Amino acid sequence: MFTSFDRTVLANSALLLNGLSITAYTCAIAFLLAVFLGLATCMLRLYVAALRPLAIAYIEFCRATPIFVQLLWVNYVWPTLLGFPRTAEGAGIIALALQSSGYLAETFRSGIQGFPRGQYEAALALGISRPTIALRIVAPQVLLMMAPAVVNQMAVVVKSSTLVSVIAIPDLMYEALRIVDQWLEPTAILTTAALLYFLVIFTISTCAERIATRFRTRFGLPVTG
Amino acid sequence: MLHRLGALLDPALFWEYRVILLKGLAVDGYVFLASATLAVLLAFAIAIARLGRNTLLRALATAYAEFFRNTPEYILLVWVYYVVPVLLGQLLATKVDISPYVASVLALGLAYSGFLSETVRAGILSVPRGQIEAALSLGLRRFQILQRIILPQALRRMLPEALNQFVSLFKATSFVSLVAVPDIMYQVSMIDTQEMRPIPLYTGAAVLYCVVIICASQSIQHLSERWRRRGWA
Numbered sequence: 001m002f003t004s005f006d007r008t009v010l011a012n013s014a015l016l017l018n019g020l021s022i023t024a025y026t027c028a029i030a031f032l033l034a035v036f037l038g039l040a041t042c043m044l045r046l047y048v049a050a051l052r053p054l055a056i057a058y059i060e061f062c063r064a065t066p067i068f069v070q071l072l073w074v075n076y077v078w079p080t081l082l083g084f085p086r087t088a089e090g091a092g093i094i095a096l097a098l099q100s101s102g103y104l105a106e107t108f109r110s111g112i113q114g115f116p117r118g119q120y121e122a123a124l125a126l127g128i129s130r131p132t133i134a135l136r137i138v139a140p141q142v143l144l145m146m147a148p149a150v151v152n153q154m155a156v157v158v159k160s161s162t163l164v165s166v167i168a169i170p171d172l173m174y175e176a177l178r179i180v181d182q183w184l185e186p187t188a189i190l191t192t193a194a195l196l197y198f199l200v201i202f203t204i205s206t207c208a209e210r211i212a213t214r215f216r217t218r219f220g221l222p223v224t225g
Numbered sequence: 226m227l228h229r230l231g232a233l234l235d236p237a238l239f240w241e242y243r244v245i246l247l248k249g250l251a252v253d254g255y256v257f258l259a260s261a262t263l264a265v266l267l268a269f270a271i272a273i274a275r276l277g278r279n280t281l282l283r284a285l286a287t288a289y290a291e292f293f294r295n296t297p298e299y300i301l302l303v304w305v306y307y308v309v310p311v312l313l314g315q316l317l318a319t320k321v322d323i324s325p326y327v328a329s330v331l332a333l334g335l336a337y338s339g340f341l342s343e344t345v346r347a348g349i350l351s352v353p354r355g356q357i358e359a360a361l362s363l364g365l366r367r368f369q370i371l372q373r374i375i376l377p378q379a380l381r382r383m384l385p386e387a388l389n390q391f392v393s394l395f396k397a398t399s400f401v402s403l404v405a406v407p408d409i410m411y412q413v414s415m416i417d418t419q420e421m422r423p424i425p426l427y428t429g430a431a432v433l434y435c436v437v438i439i440c441a442s443q444s445i446q447h448l449s450e451r452w453r454r455r456g457w458a
Contacts, residue, residue: 064438065431066396068403069410073431076423081233155295162299166403173300186307194300202295 005188008179012189019175020196026089026164026171027157030096034157035150037097038104046109055105062102067160071095075167092164099160100153107153111146144215151208155201162197172196235422239429242416249409250433253398256329256406260398261391263334268341273371275346286342293339298397302332306404329401337394344390348383349375381457385449392442399434409433 009016045055062070075091078084085091115138123133165174176193180186239246274286293301306328313321352375360370402411413430417423 060439061435064435064442066399066434068399069427069431069434072410072414073427076417076427080424081230159297162297163400173297176300177303180307187311190300190304190308194296194304197300198292198296201297202291205295 004183004185005192008183008185008189009192012175012179015175015179016172016193016196019170019172020200022169023158023161023171023173023200026092026096026169027154027161030093030161031100031154031157033093033097034100034104034153037101039108041101041105042108042112045105046112059102059105062098063106065099067095067099068163068166070098071163071167074098088164088167088169091167092161092169096157096160096164100157103153103156104150107146107149111142114145115142140219144212144219147212147215148209151212152205154208155204158197158201158204233424234428235425236429238420238422238425242412245412245416246409246429246433249407249412250437252406252408253395253401256326256333256398256401256408257391257395259330260333260337261394263330264337264341264394265387267334267338268345271338271342272345272349275342276349290339290342293336294343296336298333298336299400299403301336302329302400302404305332305335325401325404325406328404329398329406333394333397333401336397337390340390340393341387344383344386345379347386348379351382352378381452384452385445388445388449389442392438392445395441396434396438 041055041058044051045059048055065073071092074085074095075088078091078094079086085094119137120133123137124130128137161171162173165171165177168174172193176189179189183189271286271290274282275290277283306323306325309328309331310321310323313323356374357370360374365373398408399410402408402414405411409430413426417426420426
């Protein structure tokens with residue numbers, strides 16, 4: 001086992017780190033795109049009555065289809081039907097973003113709808129201007145309320161990103177599987193890869209939970225989970 | 226434009242292979258049922274260990290739950306499929322083979338037992354402490370308290386959340402095609418290598434999953450609301 005650790009993990013550490021950086025890069029772009037798409041869809045659903053059914057259909061589709069199915073769908077169907085994405089990286093990023101945008105849209109919506117209207121009216125009655133209300137009263141509370149779910153979604157993106165190896169994006173999972181094929185010694189390399197993924201995802205969820213809890217106690221909001 | 230789209234999507238192709246595709250969906254259902262059963266059994270054991278008095282057991286159960294909640298399902302699946310036979314083989318000094326089915330059920334069962342154990346734990350913790358103290362002072366044994374007082378209430382409260390976890394588990398069954406379990410995604414890619422027409426096949430698969438999962442989650446929502454109204458869950 002230890003000799004295979006030398007051969008498969010240590011000898012390929014540069015390759016694995018490169019894979020990890022591609023994982024990080026793919027996830028970061030996908031997550032930013034997801035936040036943007038989710039916010040846009042949420043706004044359409046809440047404030048543009050004509051497009052509401054379309055926004056609901058989009059959200060439901062994104063949430064109800066497994067990420068693996070979406071990934072293959074975007075990779076094989078979109079290029080012919082829509083003319084993009086042209087690369088596997090593009091397909092992977094779009095599929096990951098699609099999936100998370102549906103969940104994030106619902107998170108944003110519940111955050112916005114959960115905001116007590118009375119506070120808004122009270123601020124208006126005190127003569128505070130609308131931009132100040134949005135910036136100083138609504139945004140901090142709504143953002144803090146949504147923070148745990150948003151960061152959780154970041155962890156989900158990293159988890160789902162293991163699947164982009166299937167469409168030959170050279171991420172950590174892809175490199176690990178390639179080394180398995182090369183040496184036929186799966187134990188050390190797959191265990192290392194699994195632990196690396198666990199560390200990344202565990203760090204994201206733990207840090208985020210801590211930060212969220214601290215802010216929530218500071219602002220006197222109920223602490224959940 | 227619409228006509229061209231219709232020609233591209235061509236639902237007839239999907240219809241032509243309906244028997245194979247439905248068989249694939251049945252395989253998904255079968256893997257789902259087996260791994261859900263395994264996950265529930267493990268989740269109860271882990272949740273009870275986490276709430277128990279034994280410190281070592283509590284730490285181990287917490288580590289277990291955190292590990293499986295924070296590790297991607299796909300790498301668990303590959304790990305079980307490739308590494309478990311090697312380790313078992315070294316342990317028993319024989320060649321051990323794990324079928325793709327067994328690997329899928331084990332991996333998904335382990336992964337979701339982590340999530341479910343949190344749900345079970347929350348359900349158990351939702352039973353007011355006073356009831357347990359009252360039962361203790363009436364002289365009930367710990368196991369009796371668990372069986373007669375905690376579980377009947379906790380089960381009903383955890384049901385809506387557990388059903389949502391099952392929906393996620395069903396979605397995760399689409400990965401099992403990656404270790405060559407002949408599920409629906411596997412069939413779709415096989416038919417695609419034959420027909421070279423990915424558009425109707427992959428779109429059909431996406432729509433099929435979407436319909437199944439939306440039906441399931443809508444009925445879960447409907448049921449949970451009814452249970453809540455009755456004060457049941």
